[in-house]
Each structure stands twice: as structure tokens, then as C-alpha cells.
Amino acid sequence: MSISIAQCDHSRIKPQAIDVPLAWLELGIGGILLTITSYYLSDALSLPNPLNPNAVGAGRFPSLIAFATLACLVLMLCHSVVTLVRNKDLKRVKIRRPASVILAIVVLLAQVLLMEHLGAVACSVLFSMLLMFAAGERRPVQLLGVPLALGLSIYLVFTVALGVYFP
Amino acid sequence: MIENLMNGFAVFADPLVPFGLIVGALLGYLIGSVPGLGPSLGVALLIPFTYELSPIVSIVTLISLYAAAEYGGAISAILINSPGTAAAVATSWDGYPLTQQGKAGVALNISIISSGTGIFLSTLFLIVTAVPLSEFALNFGATAYFALALVGLSLVSCFSSGSALKGAIAMGIGLALATVGLDTQTGVPRFSSDPHFFEGIPLVPVLLGLYALSEVLFMIEEGPSLKTKSQPMTGILVVPLKTLFKLKNHILRSSILGYCIGVIPGAGASIASFVSYAIAKRTSKTPEQFGKGSLEGIAASETANNAAVSGALAPLLALGIPGSPTTAIMIGALMIHGIQAGPLLFTTNPEIPYTIFAALWISVPIMIFIGLAGAKLWAKVADIPRPAVAAIVAGISLIGAYASENSMFPVYITLAFGVLGYVLRKVDIPTAPIILALVLGEMLETNFRRALVISNGEYGIFLDSPLTIVLLLIAAISFGLPALSSVRTWRRQRSAQVEE
Numbered sequence: 001m002s003i004s005i006a007q008c009d010h011s012r013i014k015p016q017a018i019d020v021p022l023a024w025l026e027l028g029i030g031g032i033l034l035t036i037t038s039y040y041l042s043d044a045l046s047l048p049n050p051l052n053p054n055a056v057g058a059g060r061f062p063s064l065i066a067f068a069t070l071a072c073l074v075l076m077l078c079h080s081v082v083t084l085v086r087n088k089d090l091k092r093v094k095i096r097r098p099a100s101v102i103l104a105i106v107v108l109l110a111q112v113l114l115m116e117h118l119g120a121v122a123c124s125v126l127f128s129m130l131l132m133f134a135a136g137e138r139r140p141v142q143l144l145g146v147p148l149a150l151g152l153s154i155y156l157v158f159t160v161a162l163g164v165y166f167p
Numbered sequence: 168m169i170e171n172l173m174n175g176f177a178v179f180a181d182p183l184v185p186f187g188l189i190v191g192a193l194l195g196y197l198i199g200s201v202p203g204l205g206p207s208l209g210v211a212l213l214i215p216f217t218y219e220l221s222p223i224v225s226i227v228t229l230i231s232l233y234a235a236a237e238y239g240g241a242i243s244a245i246l247i248n249s250p251g252t253a254a255a256v257a258t259s260w261d262g263y264p265l266t267q268q269g270k271a272g273v274a275l276n277i278s279i280i281s282s283g284t285g286i287f288l289s290t291l292f293l294i295v296t297a298v299p300l301s302e303f304a305l306n307f308g309a310t311a312y313f314a315l316a317l318v319g320l321s322l323v324s325c326f327s328s329g330s331a332l333k334g335a336i337a338m339g340i341g342l343a344l345a346t347v348g349l350d351t352q353t354g355v356p357r358f359s360s361d362p363h364f365f366e367g368i369p370l371v372p373v374l375l376g377l378y379a380l381s382e383v384l385f386m387i388e389e390g391p392s393l394k395t396k397s398q399p400m401t402g403i404l405v406v407p408l409k410t411l412f413k414l415k416n417h418i419l420r421s422s423i424l425g426y427c428i429g430v431i432p433g434a435g436a437s438i439a440s441f442v443s444y445a446i447a448k449r450t451s452k453t454p455e456q457f458g459k460g461s462l463e464g465i466a467a468s469e470t471a472n473n474a475a476v477s478g479a480l481a482p483l484l485a486l487g488i489p490g491s492p493t494t495a496i497m498i499g500a501l502m503i504h505g506i507q508a509g510p511l512l513f514t515t516n517p518e519i520p521y522t523i524f525a526a527l528w529i530s531v532p533i534m535i536f537i538g539l540a541g542a543k544l545w546a547k548v549a550d551i552p553r554p555a556v557a558a559i560v561a562g563i564s565l566i567g568a569y570a571s572e573n574s575m576f577p578v579y580i581t582l583a584f585g586v587l588g589y590v591l592r593k594v595d596i597p598t599a600p601i602i603l604a605l606v607l608g609e610m611l612e613t614n615f616r617r618a619l620v621i622s623n624g625e626y627g628i629f630l631d632s633p634l635t636i637v638l639l640l641i642a643a644i645s646f647g648l649p650a651l652s653s654v655r656t657w658r659r660q661r662s663a664q665v666e667e
Contacts, residue, residue, distance in 0.1 A: 022595065029594045033336070040343055043358055050353065054623040056616040058350035058357055062343065069339030076332055093593055096388050104387040104557075105586060108380070111565060112582050116575060120566060128558035131383075135554030136391040146555045150562045162219040164570045 018095040023080040025093055030077045037073060041066035103134040120166035121159075125151035168298055175521030178223055179529060187224045188526060191231030192534050196541065198232070199239020200548040201556055205252040206236035207492045207599075208382055211374040212560065214500050215567025222504035226519060227526045229500055233493055234286055234527065235534055237436055237473050241278040242538075242545045245465075246271055254436035254472035257444040261457065261464035268460055272542070273407065279538040280411060281418055281466040282473040283531045288422035289429070289474035290527040293481055296430075297520065300485035304510035309621065310629050313614035314638035316607045319432040319488040321642040323603045331649030333596045341601035344368050345608020352616065363576045370499040372568045372577035373584050373605060377598045378492070379564040380585025385592070386557040414466045417447050425471030429478020432490045432603075436472040436479075443471030477527060483508055484520045488607065492599040495606045503571075 044066055047059030083090065095101065111127035118126070128147035137143055158164040179185050191213070198209035209232050217225035240252030245262030258278060265274040307315065320338050347358045348367035356365060411418075421443040428439040447467030448457045457464045479490035487509030489495035498508050506516055513520055538545070568581040588598050622628035630636055 025594050029590060029596075033340075037339070037343070040358065044346075047350075047357060048353070048355060054620065055352075056619045056624070058353050058355045061612045061615055062346045062357065065339055065342045065346065069336060069343065072332055072335045072339060076336065079332070095593070097390055100387050100390070101384055101589075104384060108383075108561065108565075108582055108585070112575075112578050115565070115569070115578065120569060124562045124566060128562050131387075131561055132554040132558045135387045135557050137552060137554035142552060142555060146558055150559055154562065154566050157216065158566060158570060162216065162570075164219070164573070166566070166569060 016098065018098050019092055020095070021084070021090040022093050023083040023090060026076060026080040027084075030073055030080065034070065034073045034077070037066055037069050041070065097136075100134050100136065104131055107131050107134055116167045121151050121155050124154055168294070171517050171521045172294070172524060174518060175523075175525035176529075178227075178518065178522045179525065181223075183221075183224050184227050184522075185529075187220070187228035188231045188530060189533060189537075191228040192235040192530060192537050195232040195235025195237075196239040196242075196534075196537060196545050197548055199236035199252060200242045200545045201551060204382070204556070204560070205240070206233050207496060208378045208560070209233070209236045210493050210496045210500070211371075211378045212563050212567065214371055214374070214496070214503070215563070215570045217500060218503065218570060222501070222506055222516075223518065223522055225500060225504060226497075227522060229497060230523055230526050231530050231534075233497070234473065234476050234530055235537075237476055238279060238282045238469075238534055238538055239545065240472075241282070241465075241469055242275065242542070242548075245274045245278060246546050252436070252472075254440050254475070255468075256437065257440045257468035258465055258472075260444070261459070261461045261468075264458070264460035265462075265465075270460070273462075274460075274465055275542050276407065276539065277410065277414070277462050278465050278469045279535055281414070281421075281469040282538075283535045284418050285422050285425055285470035285473035286476065286527055286534075287531045288419070289426040289477035290524060292423070292426045292474075293477040293484075293527070294524050297481045297485045298513060300481065301510040301513045304486050307510075307634075308632065309614040309617040310632055310635040311638065313611060313618060314629070314635045314642065315486060315488060316611040316614070317642040318638050318645070319482070319490075320600065320604055320607060320611075321645040322432040323600050330595070331646070333594075334600050335646070337591070337596050337598065337600035338604045341604025342608045342611070344373070344601070345605050346612065351609075351613070367609075368605070369571065369577055369580060370502065370605060371571045372580035374496050374499060374602060375564040375568050376581040376584025376586075377588040377601060378496075379560050380581060381588030381592060381598070383557045383561045383564070384585065384589040386553050386560075389553060391553055410462060414463060417450075417463050417467045418470045420450075421447065421467045421470035422474045425474025426478040426481075428471070429475030430481045430490065431478075432482060432488060435491045436475040439475040439478070440468040440472040443467045480523065484512060484523065485510060487512075487610070489603055492602055495599075495602045498606050 041063060044059040044062035047057060047062070050057045107127050107130045111123050115123045125147045128150050129143055132143055132146060159166065194213065195206070195209060198204045199206070210229050213229060213232055217228060220228070237252065237254060240250055240255035241258045241262065244250035244255040244259035246266055248259050248263040250256045250259050262274045262278065265271065323334070323338070345367070347364055349356055349365045358364075424443050424446065425436075425439040428442060429435065444457075444464055444467050447463050448454050451457065451461070451463050453461065453463075479494045482488040482490045483494040483497065487498070487507065489498050501508055501519070506512070506519060564581055564585070565578055568577040569575065571577050591598060618628050619626070629639065
């Protein structure tokens, strides 16, 4: 698996990018989906049978879905393996600014976890600012103005106009 | 029908309804003009604002946003060569060259008027076809409904971006998600004993996660956007009647084509605009102008992609089958208000479909006016810094998810599906089939089980009715064709390698 990190040679480090063959990503994500689907299938098969022998149990339809999805996943994984073995015309996936994407996910997670404690509107203002920062915004007026306007709009539209009460 | 249609127009006497239509149109233009945001995301983001509104006001606002976002996509396509929606890509091929020639105003004018005409004509087709189709669908049995849902899903997977195999995987994920919760027939909890999941996985947070939050992560990845150069708008307010008259055949043909393609589940506005553009080029007297600034190209593409909006509404209203991700989201919006889309809608809640028809027609002059008068503003909208758009979309998504049930549970779901959507899209697994399968899953399973109970467990019941057989054949073909073409391509490549 080759992951190349593109980096600028100047004094200021420019955003990095992860460049990975699609087939490797397919193997990784496909493997995770395969595990989850297998777990789903075993759960579906363990669901109780119906009392009426002619009726269809709660697990029949999910089992059919699981079998079909597993078949598709196995096909995708086989295709990825063949593509990697041939090692020709590998389609690549670029993840630009991976650190920013991870930071954004952390910011969103923090916003969700702290929403009940800090208050939904206050959280929106604070974490919107951090999210904009993660997205590359550095102008102070934008960093302050947009989150404040967003918080005010959320309060006016949801709480005042629509009567939704937030924690 | 005429009486019902009149009632649909009469609804607009309530000032909230036209207000909703105007707000929807403004938001639609706003969202359509920003590259990366499209009608699906717009409708998903607007749903939380409609919880407290009446079903009529909600649906009018959503429909108006849907149509205007398709219009709006052309603005950034023409002015900065960055289509706001996938359906506006073909528009940019001729729109941007015209902008470079200093004719941005003329290009915008033609695109907006063609879009309006496309909506107007296709709504007429919608009225003529949806009502008889819903009456026909009233005779459908369990097997026909099962097959119909399968056709919808297979076509969506087949037409999805990326490979058909990945479309099928996405469909499997969506169907699996649809089975989570208490089994409606036996009361057994499936796949989770957590009471939060007993009513199934809520649709709105999934929509907000897959469409809005995952897009936020893509915006973060892109980083800050560059400022675009403003373009002169000369000619924007001069309606070129002579030119429009010359384009009449293209506009009429593209309306029919756009509507017919829009009806096919999964095909949607982008395929409609590409097909229409290709046919316009083939039938044009000046095909050499296409790609260099042809008004025929703009008219064909814009008429078709807007006509597809009405087309996508036909299976939604008449059969309860969403034809596109946006209409799947629309089904979610109707469900929130306790309204079930499908053939019975025309008898149980006739005010809903007929108000939609009226709203589509009334929206035409309003959208043309807003589009032409506000062209300069819409052009500037494309310049809103990407980090600001990301923060606004993320904020509304999480707050909207909370407002959907007044609890934190949907907020967790939104975040989880936002990350999942980002990961899946990176591997080219489309998210549209997940939504459609989640919406259609219950219908598919209920009718599958009902049919088997009727037949005492005999699968032969699915081959008893000619209609069901035809529908199952269509589903099989749409699943099988992409696989066959993949095998053929693989064989061709292999034989080419052997020859080398």
C-alpha cells in the first residue's frame, strides 16, 4: 500500500494530502462493511420463527438482504484484489487536508457531546467558529461575524418563531 | 380534476402559502448558486424549519426550493464555470463561453426563461399523467407493489454515480437500516434492544447526516475558496422574444424529454440535461456552435433539467416511489406531517398533490422575476467563503436534528451518518440508494411478507400476475445490464492485452 504525502518545500508547510489507491480503500471499507453485514446476518438468523408455519418470520427479509449485500461486498473485494494484483491503471483517491477533516470531526463530536451542557445556541456559535478555523478561515471578522449571525438566526427562527426549545 | 386544481390554487389565498413559496424560491436560488450545495441538501436542511408549519405551507416551501435550486445551479455554471448542481454541467459548456464573450446577461436570461418554461410545460404533463397513474395503481396487489419498489431501487442503483455493484451495496445498507426497530407484524425488536431504535432509524437525521454533514466534511477538505471575478450583466433584463421564438422547438422537445427521463427513478435532472443537450446538438442547424456559446445548448439543458423536477414528482405522488434523492427527502417531509405518498394520496389528501401542481405553476413567474431581478446578487452568492457555508450547514444540520424529536438521539445519528456518508463517498459508494432504500424498505418488506402469507409461503405468487412479472423483469434487467456491460468491458480489455 503506498500512501504518498504531498508536501510543499517552502518554509511555510502547506496542507498535506493523502493519496491512496481506491482499491486499498475499497478493501478497508469493504472489510468493515463485510464484518458488520455478517453480524447483521447472524442477528437476523437468530430472530424467532413465526408461530404460524405459513407466515414469514421477522428474520427472513433481513436475511435475504444480508445474503445479497454480502455477495455484492465479496464481489467488490474480489474486484479490488484483482485490480491490485494487476497493478495497472490504479484509480487513486486523494484526501486533501486530512488533519483539517479529522479536526472538523473532533469539533463536531465535541459540539454534539457538549450541546446539553453548554446550550445548543452557545455551542453552535463556539463550534462554528472552530469549524471555520478548521476549514482554513483566518480572517477575524469572518471568524466572529458568521458564528454570531448563525447563533442569532437559530435563536430567532427556531426559538422565537417556531417555538422549539433547546437545552 | 379541474375542481381539485382550482382548490389547489385557492390555497394560495392564505398569505402564509405564497410567503412560503417566495421564501422557498429565495433559498433555492441561494443554495443552487453555491457550488457543491444542491436541491437534495437544500430540501434536507429546510425540513427542520417546517416541523411547526402546516403540511400545505411546508410542502409548497419545499417544492419551491427544489425547483429554484435547479434554476439556481445554472447561475454559477454560466458565470464562473462552476455548476451549482450536477444538472447544470451541460449548461456551463455553452454558458461560460458566452460569459467570456461578455454575454453573461443574455445567457442567464435564456437559462432562466427556459427553466421556467420547462417547469410550466412539465407540470402540465404531470397533471395529465399522475392522476390516471394513481388510479391505475389503486388496483396493485402486494406482489405488484413489492415489484414496483424493487424496480425503483434497481433503477436508482443502476443510474447511481460509480459502479452498479456499489449502488447495490448502498441499497443493501439502506434496506438493512430500514429493518432496524420493532417488527411491525410480530413486535420483536430487531438488531437493537435500545428503546430509541424501536420506531426504526429516524429518516430526517439520516438525511441531514448523509447529505448535509458529509458535504461539510468535503468542504473542509477543499479549504477556503478563491474569490471569483465579477461579470457584467448587460442584457439580463431584455427578454429576447425573437431568440426565444427560434428556440421554441428545443424548449418543447426538452420539456417532454426532461419530464420522461425525470419519471424514471434514479435517472433525474442531470441525465435529462445531458440527453437533451446531445439531441439538441444533433438536431441543430449550427452544431459547431455547441460548446462555444450556443443558446440552443443552454435552452435544451436548462429546460430538461427543470422539467425533470415535475417528472420526478410523478412516481412520488402517484405510486409513493421516490424518483430521486430529493423526492425521497420530500417523502420524509410528508411523513413528518402524517401524510403517506402514493395512489391513496389523491383520495385521502387531494389538497396535497393539487397544491403541488398549483405551486409549480405559480412558482414560474415568481422564479423568473426573482432570478432575473436578483441575478447580480445570485452571482455574488457563489462567492460566500466556503468555511462560512460549511459552518452554517453544520450548525443547521445539528440544530435541525435536535428539533426533529426534541432530544439528543437524532443529533448522534446525524453525526454518525455524516461521517459514514463522507467515508462511503470517498470509496465511490453512492448515498442516494441508501436514502431511497430506507424510505422504500418498509413497503418492500411489508408487501413481500403479505404476498407470502397469502400464498402460504409459495414464492410462485410473484409470477402469478403479468404486471408483477413485467416489473420484476425490468428490475432484473436494470440490475443485470450494468453487470453484463462490466463483463464485456473486462473481456475486451483482456483480449486487447492478449493481442499486445
